[in-house]
Amino acid sequence: MIRIKAGSPRGPRPDVHSRGRWGSAVARGVRHGSRRGPRRLRRALAVGLPTVWGATAITYKLACPLAEQHTIGARVVGSAAFLAAGAGLLLHVRHAYLRELRQARKVAGAAQSVLLRPLPPWIDGLRVAAAQVSADRGAVVGGDLYEVIATEHGVRVVIGDVRGHGLTALATAAAVLGSFREAAHDESELAPLLRRLDRALARHLRERVRAEHPSSGREPDSPVVEEFVTLLLLEIGREGELRALNCGHPWPYLLQRGRAVPLSRSEPLPPLGPFPLPDDLPATDCGRLPPGQALFLHTDGAEDARDPHGGFFPLSTALARAVSDDVVPQSVLRTVFADLLHHTGARFTDDVALLVLRNDRRGGAPAGAWGTSRQATTDPRPTKHR
Template sequence: MKNVRLVRALQRVEDEYLSRMGLSLPLAAIVLVVAADLAAGRDHFITPGIVAAPPLAAITVNWQRTLFIGVLGLAVQVALAPYDGVTDLPDHDVVFGQVVAYGAVTVFSVYIAWRRETGAKAFNAIASVAEAAQHALMRPPEPRVGGIRLAVRYVSAADAAQIGGDLYAVLDTPYGVRALIGDVRGKGLGAVQTSAVVLGAFREAAYDEGGLDQVARRVDISVGRHVTGGDFITALFAQFDKPDSVDLLHYGHVPPLRVARDGEVETLYPNEPWLPLGLADMVDEGPTPWRVALQPGDVLVLCTDGVIEARSPADNTFYPLAERVGALVAGASYDLDDAVQRVYDDLLEHAGGSLTDDVVLLLLAPQRRPLPSHPQDPPLNPV
């Protein structure tokens, strides 16, 4: 969700910088050419250099001011023509050619300034729609849902987009807190539509169905009914109905990690590896949830394959999440937002500052009574 805001922020910085420059840059170019022409003396024809002023205006001001700079530059050249001896030339074709060339550059510069303005307005409109769609499709959860603390980072790798093929949801239901993380095969609008189907089905089934396997089955039925073209979705379902354990259900997704308070990391491989959603109808029955014990201070780390498949530009290695997440998340069950930011920053550093795939990082931790603090830990506020 942050990448469009980042792009818009960078665009605002660029626009503010250019607006501060305003007319100063093209006017400075005109003044510089005029000063050079006067310093060179008569019979030195330097004023054609003013042709640089309209293009400079096109990148710093609107089209109306660009037109003003073009007219001003032409007026300056006409005023200096007698001084430079242009009016005494026997062949006026040279003067005519200069005027035509300058006029063409001015017209093109005005057009560029207009296109730049309309493009910026269009981008802002698209970004606003994308932000609204993001909130409607994947509503950012609160830092606490039911008895679960959580933090998430969702980033779409698509330029100027907030929505991609990765999805997540965390809901407080009558059966406990239920969570879903998934990854749609493919990208673009089709992946967004599939994400909407999966999330809509999950939000309905999570409140209606008593078993986690039944929730997943409802979602899979919706995928089979509404998703065409052979698309499928890897998914992981989780249910917290007790403070000391979590039920997991695996549909071909990246296995979750359990990070203990001391930083020990365990990969939670499923007892029954299963096909992704959309392909489950190839078998008669679905997978069975398995229960994993959680100790005080444990953090459950869920992610999509955009995290573990992020490559380093230096040595082309994948991001070693299981090796690094322990030190980044250890003891952070009281402050998951800082922890997920550390993991994301480390991921970006490994990937050279840019990602080529959508990413979801989701940290979940049951909220119990306050844990005894490490010497380095800040005191916990009871909730």
Template sequence: MAIVAVVDIVAGAGVGFLPLISLGPAFAGLTGGLRRTAGIGVLALVLCLLLSLFNGQFADRRGNTAMIGVVGVSAAGLVATARRQRREAELASVRDIAEVAQRVLLRPVPLTAGPLRVAVSYTSAVAEARIGGDLYEVVISPGGVRVIVGDVQGKGLDAVETAAVVLGAFREAAYDESELVAVGERLERALGRHLSDEKFVTAVLAEFRPDGTVTLLDFGHPPPLLVRGDGTVGFVEPPEAAPPLGLSALGAFDGLGQIEPVPYGFAFAPGDQLLFYTDGVTEARDPENRFYPLAERAAMLKDPDPQHALDAMRRDLVAHVERPLRDDAAMLLLRYREV
């Protein structure tokens, strides 16, 4: 408004800059509160009146049109400000609810679980979202530490709802069932009651026993990355592929009968690490369309603090992509520690 006033005084009344005074209350409505917008509107009206008197346009057509324009824009700015503040309040409320949903759905994992140190990283592909279709949980059961990492088909609220079903069923079954296969069956039944339209959930279940062995059960999920204490790195592949959770009712057959996931295990010694992840990590591509080389980045997990190591890998993943991730990316790191 100051610039318009100076230009109007210097250029003279014939140029017609006076109506541009209404830009002040227009921009005030975009950023300020009601009081500020109203104050800018009053200031614009006073300034318009003074310039009309200075230019000799008071009470003529040009002066009246300019003042009517300022009043109209100021009123519109007040209405827009009120609506914007109401939307901001609603958004703040929704974010508070989302924070609660996050704590319920993806509650913090324990830093230690039996002989394990635990770290987690989650990045949602939805802008400003904290939760999405990826899921993880660590449960200390009577038979050992049980873990799930999974990925729900799709994105958005439907994926979050399905993830809640899986996590709720796992938290109960992981503690109640004596066998890992029975935990998987409980998840399959829970999803059978919930899913429709041929949707599915890939997941890998793990059981860390007190005797230093690990049993895995893979439902079409990317295999975890095993990093031995001596630096050896490799993916722990299942003996045979199995369909994701939720597809058993569609009849996946291998020629002899329906395919069921086969438990497989290995020894887990002090110094070893097991990294679970979702395909949002391994399928993340750089601008040259190259996938993120997870196995080559295993050296980043040498940090004594597992959470610091995982945070560094997450930053490296984001730097590799050089843009917002297109899919949710979750990582869960379990490190064997001396008790």
């Protein structure tokens, strides 16, 4: 159905195409003009201020009669003039570098928020708290990864550590996390889920090699032998039952009031990347997570942190002290990070990621009672202080 707008002029129809081209061109010009003004001003200041300072110093040296005198007063004035010009130039350069650094940190923070999305405080009856720190001073991105997703198969958790730091490790972590966020809903068991993560990692490494060496034109057999990812897959069932697949990652701790014990002592599989997965991948049965108890997941940067004398961080002791009164996820994170900072003198040699999951379900009620969405962030019970 054609609907005619009331009050439209009758007669020959204007040239819609030309009007659209001119209208869009004018709109683009207005937008670009509004953006070009501050950019042109910044460029003019970036070039003009050093030029003015340099021209002032040269003019003083060549044209000022005082610069030709050799008295002490003339030398002091000349030195002060050149010092002022040099200081102004250094301050200008410093300001420009700080502006670029702020922009880079803003971009890095946006990338980090997309990769490691902030976890909600509640996921399917579990109280959640997470924290991460990069080993690179002043950086906000690292090679650690974690995610918690509520699915129809239970709450699926992944935590891992990519070898290395920086943008390369960030890209590898993004490939693994992207695959997990999709496969966690599709696969009913942990074994096929782990295989999909392994294939995603291998595909990412092959594409990286082709991008780094495009002239070879061949499919690499072992794209990056030295690259690997330690990974722990954990599933929390509807009644609190725990199943896990561990590929070279530290086992979590089970937190009770006054106690912190390893969840399992079984030998993990090799890390993802260097070796193919075995044909048989049975998940490790880790018992149950009763209501009121919690799991503490971490990367090896926490256990391997050293003091100035080379001593390792006593993680189990710090956890036992953190749950001496009650198991509160945020309190556990604050205590462990405070002890880490004190132990290392705030000098981390590796990325650290910590994740605490406390079972706050009512008497082990089915997980589906509060939905199966990662975005289910509200607690259905009356709030109370713990």
